[in-house]
Amino acid sequence: MIVVFTLIMVLKLEFAYAHLKNLGPVYTNWTSEEVMVFSMVAGGSRTKLSKYPFNVKVLNFGSLCGGSIITVKHVLTAAHCFEYNDHIGDMQVISNSEGVFSVGAIFHDIWDFKIHEGYGVGSTFANDVAVLIIHGQFTYGPKVKKAILVHHPHWMTENETTFIVTGWGETENAGENNYQIMREAELRYISRENCVKMIHTELTPDMFCLFGDGIKDTGRGDSGGGVLWNDQIVGITSHARFYNDAAMCAGAILSSYSVLTSAHCLDHNDDINLMAVVVGSQSLTDYRGQWAGIVKSVVHEEYNISVQFSCDVAVLFLSQKLEFSKTVQRVVIAHNNDWMKHQQDDFLVSGWGRTSYNGDVSPVLLMTKLHYIDREKCERLNGIKLSPDIFCLYGSGKSDACKGDSGGGVMWKGMLVGLTSHGNGGCSVIDKPTMFANIWYLRNWIEKQVNEFVRSDCVNTSSEKHMKLKIKKLIRIKGF
Incomplete structure (x- = not known):
């Protein structure tokens, strides 16, 4: 449950x-x-x-x-x-x-x-x-x-x-x-x-x-x-709120059969029978969204290896196909790193997480804009070392992602560039940028997991070659 x-x-x-x-x-x-x-x-x-x-x-x-x-x-x-x-x-x-x-x-x-x-x-x-x-x-x-x-x-x-x-x-x-x-x-x-x-x-x-x-x-x-x-x-x-064994996270739809989220969302439970994905719901009290179980979860093999929260990404493969609509769409992954520029703005983060560090979760989906902070400045302000797959955004101490937003997508000009990962000392703290997983950097690993899922989990016999091509088309990730 x-x-x-x-x-x-x-x-x-x-x-x-x-x-x-x-x-x-x-x-x-x-x-x-x-x-x-x-x-x-x-x-x-x-x-x-x-x-x-x-x-x-x-x-x-x-x-x-x-x-x-x-x-x-x-x-x-x-x-x-x-x-x-x-x-x-x-x-x-x-x-x-x-x-x-x-x-x-x-x-x-x-x-x-x-x-x-x-x-x-x-x-x-x-x-x-x-x-x-x-x-x-x-x-x-x-x-x-x-x-x-x-x-x-x-x-x-x-x-x-x-x-x-x-x-x-x-x-x-x-x-x-x-x-x-x-x-x-x-x-x-x-x-x-x-x-x-x-x-x-x-x-x-x-x-x-x-x-x-x-x-x-x-x-x-x-x-x-x-x-x-x-x-x-x-x-x-x-x-009741819906958790992975008491952990609520967000995610980004990769395809009709797969969702991206943060690896740390699976830290305390990796039993797929205790997980579910809900899409198409604007509010935590809106029970009319689409529900799907999980048939497989894959956490990056280098998660938490080089530094804490390195490679903080996981792919969830769903038990049933998502039906796309006005409120259910897959993301387009960024195909370059042009967005990684100091003070670049208009990065959109969203979620149902807490509205302050010790506050309540939001009953409705919220969104805010953050701006890019270069690696050296982020490391200096937070007093930590970042791995190459982490980047930082900042809301000038006025806006931020917070607990419960983990795994949610970071959008820039309509493209997915990151996932909410972790903060340092709270939410919306002055001179404390928040850290995000760099999806452009991790895109090859994501593509590999999707392809391996198609080969090993979706196609069992040579007679299913036609189905293999069909499923590959369904889960193709634009931008790779």
């Missing part, structure tokens, strides 16, 4: 109650206390809707979230499910349905919805909760019932293992949605301190963590679904 932790949101009940009163019966344990309000379930087992009849699907302009019935008119779900569309005419709630189009499924139009006014304030996913109000009412039955909300915090105990998550989400992070099969998984509670250490991200007071020991978890499509503890709702699935 890639997503090892799921962050859960805390809901101040004043918010929910303010939008529920006089709109239908509500469970009597709604109080002014803080109640923990935690998209397909990964690694779990099949279950039936009749076992968890409060579950509904929330469709919003083609995207899928989960939800929990809390009154005859109201559904609790995640606020981020509405980030990309807030037009209620494009929304529906589906109840009484084992799958999206199961016989007996009931579709409910939306009358109104309310997102927590503190959503995204102080942290990307803070207060990630919303309430939907449907037209008409739910008709309770064996597969349609309201949930019971917890009214005390006694469930927040380290390694408590009776948390149940349900949904129709993915059964693996790079898998396909299986909307017709409902699944459940049991997770355990992780303390705030341990969670922060493991995911390297600060939590706001409204978040908590559950863990499936890398075997079970929630997945895309489960967002907004309820989390049970002793048959009571303690949370709704909020979000």
Whole structure:
């Protein structure tokens, strides 16, 4: 599993109650206390809707979230499910349905919805909760019932293992949605301190963590679904970020079957079963991008040999072909070194990394411009020796790449010239240029890995000669 932790949101009940009163019966344990309000379930087992009849699907302009019935008119779900569309005419709630189009499924139009006014304030996913109000009412039955909300915090105990998550989400992070099969998984509670250490991200007071020991978890499509503890709702699935075993990096598309990234992104894990590539997503909360597993990863054999971070490049070969579109395109690698000039500007770096050294990751894709710093000056300012495959860019202490941007492409006049590698002492530090892997210098090694992959992994017999030519065409890298 890639997503090892799921962050859960805390809901101040004043918010929910303010939008529920006089709109239908509500469970009597709604109080002014803080109640923990935690998209397909990964690694779990099949279950039936009749076992968890409060579950509904929330469709919003083609995207899928989960939800929990809390009154005859109201559904609790995640606020981020509405980030990309807030037009209620494009929304529906589906109840009484084992799958999206199961016989007996009931579709409910939306009358109104309310997102927590503190959503995204102080942290990307803070207060990630919303309430939907449907037209008409739910008709309770064996597969349609309201949930019971917890009214005390006694469930927040380290390694408590009776948390149940349900949904129709993915059964693996790079898998396909299986909307017709409902699944459940049991997770355990992780303390705030341990969670922060493991995911390297600060939590706001409204978040908590559950863990499936890398075997079970929630997945895309489960967002907004309820989390049970002793048959009571303690949370709704909020979000998960996608890591290589707890490391988030960026990358550059080489071809429909290959991606470039930094070698150091694989330092702590080289198991391809714990990796996935996501393309076509503008935001960390946009789960509609293309997902692909990894069939092979190749790290430069001289990585970290001559100096630290030397040859900081790796190639990932994908389990499925990427479909190119306006938001998914391969890069063109620079075919000369004309860009390596002192004070040359207009180098573009982008990513979802942290916006400051100890800050949060960016929820959306960001871009900044940097200028070139010659090797001697960069070595002097940073007090280090650089290998020939490293170059430096600088943002005058005002802009920079940062943690989480590693592996992302550096563009100059529409060509890929580098990958974000590492910094010295922080991000946007005055007189501390950032170091990048020189893709023009490393281009022959990259071409070699692509060609070897074609020969050894794509072509197994002489009868596949035609396929070999076809695949070579697909993964040809312009500029070599």
